[in-house]
Amino acid sequence: MRLPSARPSPREYRPQSRNGRSHHPSGTKSKDQDIPEHNHVAVILKEPLYHFLFAGLLVFLVFWLSTDSQNDIVISQAEVQRMSTMWESQWRRPPSKDELQRIIDLRIREEVLAREAITRGLIENDSVVRRRLAQKIENFESDVASMAEPSDETLIPYFESNLDRYEIPAVVMFRHHYFSSDRRGAAALADAEREISTLIAIPTDQRELMGDTFHEGHDFEASLPRLARVFGDDFALALEDSITTASIGTVVGPIPSPYGAHIVELQHYVPKHLPALTSIRDQVLTDWRLSQVENTKDRFYTSIRDKYRVTVAGPSD
Template sequence: SETDMAAMVSDLVRDEALSREARRLGLDRDDTIITRRLAQKMSFVVSDLAEDPEPTRDELLDWHATHTERFTTPATLTFSHIYFSPDVRGENTNADAADALAQLNGSSRTAPSGLGDPFMLQRQFGDVPIREIARQFGGEFANELSELNVSDEWQGPLPSAFGLHLVKLESSTPASVIPFDDIVDQVRKDWLENSRRIANEQAIQDIIARYTVEIEGVE
């Protein structure tokens, strides 16, 4: 509407007039926030002006081979666990866990559903990355679990951030590098991002080189 348009024009005039007056008075100088904002905008300009190179297949193959950590599926574990709470069992926690382990692996093969204490997470985990296990249970539990052998037997107890656990490690899948041909687009994207970073940093260094930099106190 005409009213909205008039208000927009008024706001624009107000902002432009105040901005010009601030610059006339030198308020834009020695202001860290303004300096950083201008530097940020200039870095965007540098990035926009750069032309992306087109990598060859050999370059991508070399990038994939020399940066395997970027293209590796993490090691995963599939396991079940039974939890024993120190808050509930106190000094009997270790003994109760050991007794349950004997029942689980003994001739009677006691069902695990009737053992242990309630737990805030699930009792079964499938193909979970070790780093995620560490996030949920703590690093000590994840490290000890990853060192166990896959077995039909229950093992432990293993300490976690919550208490003690008996575990049955059902499968362990090691980390593996994804074949190049399966992720060509991902490798190309990663290569381009790195090339842009290098080109942008070189462009910024070229800009810095146009100036004489003097640092007080440094000869």
Template sequence: MNKPLRWLRHPVLHFVLIGVALYGASLLWSPSVPEQPPAQREPVVISAARIETMQADFTQRWGTRPTPEQLSALIAQAVDEELLYREARLLALDFEDSSVRRRLVEKMRAVSDRPGRSPDELVREAHALGLDDDIVIRRLLMEKMRLVLAQDPMAPPLTETDLRDYLHRHRDRFEQPAELTFSHIFLSKSAHGADLEGDAQTMLTQLRARSTPLSVALEWSDPFLLGQQIRAYSQNRLTARFGKSFAEQVFTLQPGNWSPPIASPYGLHLVWVEEKTAPRLPDLATVWRQVAEGAQKARADAQLAQGMTALRKRYEIRIDGRTDPSARATALTSPLRP
């Protein structure tokens, strides 16, 4: 390696540059820093030709032209990607990036007719030829810029209160479903044949008339593969084992009485519900990791959105020769569907 350039690879220098990048990004959302006028940066222009290409690509992928709302989202996404790429360049996020370097070396080796040159030489020539303006490199830099914007070095650590608040605000994601524990007397089709329904009604009458203890009643059951007690089953789990109709009927029962005969694919069942629990949130300790990850991602997403809003204010945005406020909408991060 060229000795004068060896210092460029020093870890201390990389650490400093990362700090500079984070500091530069932090200026985007710092209320104490005056806004930089858009005129100091080149406008972001989305031409009519590019919009037509977006529409054609969308049509080819989904088989229909985008709606006005979908087209606005496509334009907003294109604007955001251009902003991310430009800021990544300004913050030199490509400096000594191993993925960017590898991409440039690969491109140069594909087009060069001079074998034996070092990777450093290939990278320098690639920059000189403008080969660093590449779709793969653009994507790498945009993702790095998103990561920079999503970080807030001044944010305090998440507290238990923060996690409990997140758990309750997203209870639909963590809530444990209602569960049922029940015992049942099983009457099989093969054992009872044509008398199946009559035998089930006769047995039910005897159970209710004699107030037969549960332990005794279960001795009347035909053998059943899953046993006579079904413990802590959700409705979905019960559906998977016994079928939808059986699960729906059993979940309408209340504890403390024998049910009428309920059909399943196996035969008939007389059901005694022992316990029924309502939907509930788990203890935070049991889902701590998932909640912490979700809360941290929500914080990062909010920080990224704030950073993108600040970025859009720093550029003049032109859509087909005119400023289009709809282009300042937050771009979609998931695939667009018709």
């Protein structure tokens, strides 16, 4: 009886190729055999789990570094010099060593408390702080405009487009004879009309005051706007009309006012006029710079406004 020949167990059986290398029974390579050992790092880097862990580690490092830097307070030499200069401008002398140290300590105290307030969210919904921050960023953006030095070719168009701002109003010099409605009642105007012919007949250098005492005095040299504030608008307008038709030295009136009636002796008159740009250049320059600052602020606001979605809740909301 023939015994069956011994065959290798499946674990031991490995078909041999012609070159003597064994093959996997299924004809395929294992995962470990497919990727060389030195490429295992590449496999790890392809795994989403490792991506997540790496991203978390990166976020933690960024947060840790930023938190650490936020707790650093650096007072630069330029800042120390600025504080020293401000002290000197106020007290007319440089600060002593101890005084400078106190200034620095106060600056550090302010910075520490301010940062802690921000950390605790105390600036939220604070209209004062919010308004100050808005002013600060506007001023930061407009600092260059406030220091601009334009040429006359730039200032002239601005000056010509704002002539009414620089026009010097007419100035009139006169003496008035006052007839008080408080003292004379309805007869004040009639008394003034009766006395005007007498006054005209007297030579200018021999005339004396007639009527009553006026609380603001009797001799004036003022612009028409100021006269309107003293005597009222109707008086100033009537006086201006009289000036256009009468000559200097003429007696005009009586002109009514809220206080009574006035006989006016015209002494001098300077019509309204526009000064030359050269005589008021500093004022025009200041106004031009202010306008540039406002324009810069408006342009800056317009450039950032569209970054924000604004919702204004209505009454029903």
